[in-house]
Amino acid sequence: MKDLRLHNYWRSSASWRVRLGLNLKGLPFEYVAVHLLKDGGQQNSDAYRAVNPMRTVPTLEWTEADGTVRRLSQSLAILEFLQDHAPSPSLYPEDAYLRARARMLAEYVNSGMQPMQNLSVLQRIKAELNGDDKAWGAYWNTRGLEALEKMVQPTVGRFCVGDSVTLADVCLVPQLYGARRFALDLSPYPTLLRIEAACAEHPAFQASHPDRQPDATPG
Ligand SMILES: N[C@@H](CCC(=O)N[C@@H](CS)C(=O)NCC(=O)O)C(=O)O
Known part of the structure; x- marks a missing residue:
């Protein structure tokens, strides 16, 4: 490879x-x-x-x-x-239950949130249904973040599942970045914000941040 x-x-x-x-x-x-x-x-x-x-x-x-x-x-x-x-x-906890929890949290984002506010979905809601694409995206983000805030509680440490970065953090942090584009109030999710802050100190999260990529444009 x-x-x-x-x-x-x-x-x-x-x-x-x-x-x-x-x-x-x-x-x-x-x-x-x-x-x-x-x-x-x-x-x-x-x-x-x-x-x-x-x-x-x-x-x-x-x-x-x-x-x-x-x-x-x-x-x-x-x-x-x-x-x-x-x-x-490893991005996957050793323990089978914790590994499944990390996957579960990742799927909240991967299948429960991101597809509902994907660009092509929002474009069709606006163009075909004359709908409010921003309100639609905000709704699905809010619903998912409420669930995540609750569902991280049994496993949270420094990160979503204990004190090591897992798949759950890898999905959560980009989703929070995206949620801000819908002008959501994130204050009801203090645990998620604390995890995001911990991730922000990690060099891999810093290097991969959208704003640092070669095609990033201001605004
Ligand atoms: N489940 C897919 C989602 C991929 C996806 O939807 N990517 C978005 C950007 S985050 C995209 O390419 N959207 C293009 C479009 O909707 O036209 C994955 O995890 O890779």
Whole structure:
């Protein structure tokens, strides 16, 4: 596995999850920017659809020793692959119950929140249904954050599950960043904010932060 290339977008939460995984595991990668808003969304171009027919970022691509190019999409599948490739530091707790809790919290974000406020969903709510896309996104974020604040309580330490970074933190922190774009009041989630602050001190979270990526634009 060499020449890792990550097709991603600075402000995409799912992209940030994979940048986090790569940084946490110390795996260098080439940053391939896919602008989700330019040119009608570069994720919709024929060139990118050949890379990822689902038209979403991230996609991780690499070259095997025999020259075969391989690709993976879906951030949680990519993270699991990275975990198998580079087991330390682990993103998954040893204990089976705690491991399942970390996955559960990650899925609150991955399947309960992010898909409901994905760009293409918001665009269709606005254009096709003449709906209030911002209120829609805010609703699903609020619902998910309320659940997360409650459901981290049994396992919380410095991070979501104990004192090591897990998959749950890797999903939570990018989602909180995204939630702020819906102008949500995050004060009802003090535990989540405390975890976010702990993560912000970690070099991998700093290096992978959207604002530090080459395609980041102000505003
Ligand atoms: N479950 C997928 C979600 C991927 C996804 O929806 N990515 C968003 C950005 S966070 C995207 O590419 N959206 C493009 C669009 O909606 O047109 C994953 O975890 O990778």
